[in-house]
Amino acid sequence: MYEILRKEDIAPRVCKYVVRAPAVARARKAGQFVIIRPKNDSERIPLTIADGDEETITLVVQEVGKTTAIMADLKEGDSLSDVCGPLGKPTHIEKVGTVVIIGGGIGIAPAHPIAQAMKVIGNRVLTILGARSQDLLIMEEEMRRASDEVIIMTDDGSYGKKGFVTHALQDLINAGNEIRQVVAIGPAIMMKMVCKVTLPLHIPTLVSLNTIMIDGTGMCGGCRVTVDGKTQFVCVDGPEFDGHQVDFDLMMRRQAMYLEQERLSYDSYVQKHRCKLTPEAEAL
């Protein structure tokens, strides 16, 4: 059992969990993830390790369905049934000069350790954070500490500049920054758009893919995507890939495979366990 030592709401339906998992904590590197099961009969879901120390790992999780809802209903002192990892290949961290880190929505959490590592090794780290609105923006403070400069974009203009992260990236390029590397983590559509900007300019662009997973060890092939025309398993060959080679359209379809069934699961969970509707659940 893996105890939740601290839990904090950091945005509507987004929680930060500090979990005791010493073996994982000691082995983890930037870019890696864990597979967790909140309860003994739960589904297995992948979550990026957003931070950590000798004994603990930090997870930042958005409630999107039943399993993340079960997590949200756990309290400090409760335990996760399973935490397996660290999985996936670590990010290749190299000193290249100027690096742009783009985090969209919940993708800011996994972008954080990469920004940290990129900075520690001596890169100039320019960070672009995107969110739908101000209240949904997470980890701004942590990201400022890990970056030389932070640009904030919101869809509705409620904070930072109004617009998408691609606009900010275009501005950085237009301003003459010698960008050697882009790392983009967020919704698939955001990563796809970022790659559209960087492809003609030949700026290497790393993306972190969040496909559906089960085992996370290369056993099922459920997480597979097409990269450069070849099949790759995100859990063992990734999660990071050269964004210019990823077939995002195919990946987005595979991500949506179980939407109907997931909705069913979620609705019945909310009905059963949150009969007195919380404001968050009511907002659904």
Next chain:
Amino acid sequence: MSNWREVKTKDRLKIPAQKMKEQAPEARVRNMQEVPLGFTPEQAIQEAQRCLQCNNAKCIEGCPVGIEIPRFLAAVADGDFAKAVAVVKETNLLPAICGRVCPQEEQCQVVCTVTKALKSIENSVGIGKLERFVADYERIHGQAVLPPIPPPTGKRIGVVGSGPAGLTVAGDLIKLGHAVTVFEALHRPGGVLVYGIPEFRLPKEIVYKEVEYLHRLGVEFRYNFVVGKTLTIEQLFADGYNAIFVGTGAGLPKFMNIPGENLCSVYSANEYLTRSNLMRAFDFPLSDTPLKASKKVAVVGGGNVAMDSARTAMRLGAEAVYIVYRRSEKEMPARLEEIHHAKEEGVIFHLLQNPTKIVGDDKGWVAGMEVQRMELGEADSSGRRRPIPMKGSEYFLDVDTVIIAIGNDPNPLIPQTTSKIRTTKWGNIVVDPQTQRTSMKGVFAGGDIVLGAATVILAMGEGRRAVKAITKYLQDDDWTGTPEPIV
């Protein structure tokens, strides 16, 4: 009954082979419960009396772990089931499992004298069925007795993987007084026995009972522990382990590399079966892991894995399930019993056919599969006749789901993270066949990671061999003479 020993051979051969009761096909395709229901004690005794108690018992040689079958069957014939199970357990730690999934018809039973005398594999002595019977009898009628454990030797052994190979090694080593830790990547023990082989063929409760027994003997299990990721083999040695056994199996699914293979409703058999078995998708929405509700399913392949996938798809409510296999039924690697059961349940066989592409609809779901007919040519190196595509014979198979069950490669995680362990070009760990020693000192390996996708009993046999060598190594620290691995 007491004087069965006096019955003449010729009369024994007249005792009819006992049929095991099974759930009727119409009923069982709607549930996940086991298909064969087991012998009654009377049936078991009758069946065991069919054994001729040969002096030169070929059956023993046919069994990869060399169970003393005549002695075991004599005990059953005497009605002494406790003794029977004890005889089996001298060499086979997991009889309830082997009795159910061993390819007996190719091992102990094919060489049995009765099989030869009656010239019929269907009428061999039901060694596997009796093994299942005595193991079930013990499980149902009281707890297995714990053997005496010698004082601790002070040695620690790490076992990577909790499939049949790993469980065998753990069980044997703990009985010798060593401290044993099993590291398992998943949240449950059992390997393929739990995530691959379906409930209706091997109830998971049986596997968990065996694991519980090992736990009572003192074996430590660490789940969610991926060796190579959580800690490497080298780090385990640094942590104080004296020897490591690698039994990580052949868990890397093969794909065909044909167009459309990454469409939404294309599954590897591993994924399909894992969702259904380990994650209990058949219970959705009571369980949390879904599977697509399929109407027409094509399963590509002809082995046990393909049969298991097809029969699972039937139980999950598909209207039509097709096996698409590129050779003829004679070449199918699946056990006869599995082919027979699949047919009874309504699975339709498309033989001598091979998919060439999978076609999708505008949302990325499978809309059908293009299939080409094949004919058989010359025998290849495996002795099976090679299928040759017939030009222009392509046709369209109307399906909405495709399950690829064409085999698994060895799991690459350990070799990738431990450069000292040599592998073949197919990724199998190379071992000395007498001792299961790898090219890295203190590391032994066995089961599917060495053999490629093989069988439960062969995995156990390798584990058993490794235990002998590990015991010797812990005494003399000798690692000389390990043949230079052929790469």
